[in-house]
Structures are given as structure tokens and as C-alpha cells.
Amino acid sequence: MSSPRPHRSRLLFALLTTALAGTLTLHPTAPPAQAAAPATFTHPGVTVSKPQLDFARTKVLAGAQPWKTAYDRMAASKYADLDRTPKPRAIVECGSYSNPNLGCTDEREDAIAAYTQALMWYVTRDARHAAKAIQLMDAWSAVIRDHTNSNAPLQTGWAGSSWAKAAEIVKHTYTGGWPHQNRFATVLRDVYLPEIINGSNSNGNWELTMMEAAVGISVFLEDRASYDKAMATFRTRAAAYVYLASDGPLPRTVPSQNLDTRDKIVRYWQNQSTFVTGLTQETCRDLTHTGYGISSLSHVAETSRIQGQDLYGTDVGERLRHALGFQAKYEQGEPVPGWLCGGSLHLGLGPVTEVGHNAMHNRLGFAMTNTQALTERTRPAGTNNLFVAWETLTHGDNPA
Secondary structure, rough: OOOHHHHOOOOHHHHHHHHHHHHHOOOOOOOOOOOOOOOOOOEEEEOOHHHHHHHHHHHOOOOOHHHHHHHHHHHHHHHOOOOOOOOOEEEEEEEEHOOOEOOOHHHHHHHHHHHHHHHHHHEEEEEEHHHHHHHHHHHHHHHOEEOOOOOHHHHHHHHHHHHHHHHHHHHHOOOOOOOOHHHHHHHHHHHHHHHHOOOOOHHHHHHHHHHHHHHHHHHHOOOHHHHHHHHHHHHHHHHHHHHOOOOOOOEEEOOOOOOHHHHHHHHHHHOOOOOOOOOOOOOOOHHHHHHHHHHHHHHHHHHHHOOOOOOHHHHHHHHHHHHHHHHHHHHHHOOOOOOHHHHOOOOOOOOOOOOHHEEEEEEEEOOOOOHHHHHOOOOOOOOOOOOOOOOHHHHOOOOO
């Protein structure tokens, strides 16, 4: 009578093992249930706040380092040129790796220039810089109607993130007038936001950058619904981009990507099959693209903090901290172990560490030894000519 019991036990064990295997290979991340948008938006409030701008300005005018050198580097760049001529296009066509490149570089660099001129205005109070930022934004808002080809969502994210930062500073700190401000807002709402708000199933840096732009544009427009939608998508993607041991044996996934087996997840993670805390979905691709993703993680977290919901204290901050530390140690020269990316990494993280380092080390007190060493070695951080610019100036050891 007792002989069937081990058989039933083995059967039950097999069923449980099968069920558990299924849960291990499908680990989606649900978006946060609560609304993220503030009841009242803080301006300027996209990545950099007025108190942060005031701190940076005070340090520059006092000749204090590293801010003065960071400002000097920005002021000497092509983006600070008061003679810059905008090059707007009605249709910006960007293929894979910007081939074709029909207005792609022009748009990104004019957007960075607008942000640079806005920062120049804030530090110097020279109205010519505010006027130049306005000229750049007006030139594009008068013409741009669409982004096309395969890189359109990413291109829109890159340019849109810089446009939003520039517009925030000019609108909320310059009193000299901006007659076509509403036209610029309309273009952000009708041309940029629809291209990015629904996200992307490409490599994770795409969606993170797109959500950075969507969050920034939503702040400028005071669009609470778009802010909430973008932030929910961001939270899901952030959890699927940086691995933590607490995620379980496999990284979290974005449900719409149907990464429902271990093999699919490994392929998506650039064929990396060993998962350790701080590894990102693109580490084994190269650290440059990984840097894009990390940068947008920090930018959205910083915007959220300014708007009253501090994501640094959530898993977003933990993922950002570990992602920075993991990549920084190899960027600093630590030998790459054989289990990681076949023992070889393509370095070049870029000027992306200041915002996250300032938040997690200076504000929250985490040691971040490797990130600090890399940040200090590469100061003053410049621009990647895509969507990251001048962050030693704006966020380096900034307590505001």
C-alpha cells in the first residue's frame, strides 16, 4: 500500500520543478501602481534645478574648482558660440547608426547648443546667450514636422531630452521674453512626444533615453498623464536593464518583449549567461551604449527627485549605484574575468557618472570607490555630442 507514495512524491516534485523553471525564465516587472507626477511641477526641473544652477553659478563666479574649469570647457566649446547658425529641417531622417544622416547630427547638436546657451545665460546673465538659445529653439519649432527611418525614436529621445532642459531654463529664468514659446511647446507635444511615449523593444538604452525625453517634455508641458506613463515605462525598463542578485537567477524582463525563456534572455543580454549585480543588458555590447543607459537612469531619477518623488531610495537608485560601480572598475583598468563577455570589454563609458555619483555618494553616503575615482579622473565632464553635456558644472559635488 505504501509503494505508490514515492511515485506520487516524485511526480509532485517534477511538477513543482517544472513550474518553478517557468517562473525563473519569465520574470516581468510590473510598472508602479501609484501616480508619479507631482500636484505642482517644479521649474526649472528637468535634470537640473534652480538651486543646483545657483550653486554652480556661485562656484564659477568664485573661481572654485572643479566648477570653474568645467565652465571654461563649456564656454570654449562650439556649442557656446554666439555666432552659431541653426540648421533646422522639416523631416529629420536617421537610419541605423545615423545612416542616412539627414539632419540627425544638426538637430542633436543644435539642441545641445540651446542647452549650453541656456547654461551660459544662467551663469553669466548675458542676455545674448538666452537670445541664442531662443533662436535655436525657434528655428526648429518653425520647421520640424517629423522624424523618420529606423533610428527615429532614439533620435527623438536624444534631441528631445536636450530641448526640454534648454526650454526649462529659458522659460523659467529669463525675463526678456520668448514670443514663440507656445509654438515650441506645441512641437514638443505633437512632433516629439508621440514618437517616444510608447517606448521601444530595442536595446535598453533606447527606451531609457526615450523615457528621459518624455519625462522632461512632460515637465515642460506640465502634462501629468504623459509624465505618469513615461515614468511607469521607465521603472519597468530600469529594472530590466541592470541586474541585481535580488532579481533571482535571471534578469527581469519587459513583458512586451516576450523574453520567456532563459535562452532568449541570454541572447538579449549579448550572450552573457552569468549574471552578477551591476551587470547591464548592454555591458557585453560595449560600455559606450551602456553609458547611454546609465546616464538616462540618472537623469530621470534626478528629475523625479526635483519633482518630489525620490527614486534614488528605490531599486532605481540601487541599480544605478551598482551599474556605475561595476562598469567603472573595468573602465579604471581592472582585468576582465573570463566569465564576463568572453574576457573582453569594449571600454568608453563616457561623461556619464557625475549625476549618479553626486546623488548616491554625496547625498546618500554610499562609498562608490570606483565611481568616485573615475569621476574625479575624468573631470571636467564634457559632452558626448548626443544628449549628455557639462555635468561636472551642473552636478559635480552639488549639494542642492
